[in-house]
Amino acid sequence: MISCDRLFSLFEKTNLKFFVGVPDSCFAPLVNYLLLTDKFKHIIATNEGEALAIAAGYHLSTGEIPVLYLQNDGLCNMMNPITSLTDENVYEIPFLMLISWRGAPGMKDAPQHQRIGKILVDLLNLLKIQYFVYDGNNEKLESEMEKIVTKIKKGKKPFAILFRKGDIENYPIKFEDQAELKREEAIRIIVDNFENDIFIATTGKISRELFEYREERKKSHKNDFLNVGAMGYTNAIGFGIALNTNKKIFVLDGDGALLMHMGNLATIGYYQPKNFYHIILNNFSHDSTGGQPTVANKTDFCGVAKAVGYKYTATVKNKEELQRELDHIRNLEGPVMLVVNVKRGARKNLGRPTIPLKELKKDFMKNLIG
């Protein structure tokens, strides 16, 4: 394990001053450190492809080496700019990646991390990206760091350092929250209001809370599709379903997930699915990975949705407003967007789905198609 102080003193020594990325729980301490210091420039991007493009802009305007932090799932979001912008056949732009290795061999992790965990090293080899696996030996990392940065600079090539969960020592931060409602409370109210409709839930704790609520009430999961991976695509899955059923589709989205692929909104607005109800549980943060802020506090989701063709939008801040809006949208045609402002945080004992995902899919499809 390495402390943030030690890690960042290495970055300072090697003159790495610019950080951009998308949070992952493994890097929560690193992001907290960056949020609390003004020694380094830091941008939290909406997706990893964007992060790399920002990093490329940094290099083009300074000649310096940018540092990217990302979960290995995010490497897939970066694939296009890696092969067609920064690659040696194109602009040969150097950068350092800090990658959290979810699903690493020998480590227990959720199903959505299994494939990428297994192929990460092969993927880096295919991309001709050299890497160093941090193995807990801080002296080794310290002695390698200088060489790594020299290699990046000389070869004008990317390099990756791989970390696993627990490798970086906790660096606590206290985030301020003004919201009244807990996310789980909001989910319960919404589900209770639309018991027989279809729910498509986004990556992270939103899916987990929906699953546990059905379990607690001894209800089946046949109305729910839990998009446990593929962050940012939940609303698109919901739209694809809405095209082929008369049932009402409720998408439970997060602000981080919505921002990750916000172009999806324009597709939904254009095609006007009448049975599409888009609920954004907005805690202005990536709560599932530790509460790091998103850019949602300066984004008017309702304004964007309206501008691309959503028929009705509203924002609610408490139980009473939520109930009033749920009663109102009950008889409205979609696409509808309801932004529900919620607090960061979740129950400590929140579990993960205990039923195999393929079984959940089977029940969901049987219920939907017959």
Ligand SMILES: Cc1ncc(C[n+]2csc(CCOP(=O)(O)OP(=O)(O)O)c2C)c(N)n1
């Ligand atoms: C491509 C990709 N990048 C990063 C992650 C890590 N990740 C999982 S959940 C999450 C935060 C989601 O935030 P939001 O949608 O706002 O929901 P919240 O957790 O706040 O309820 C992140 C960043 C991921 N799963 N996939």
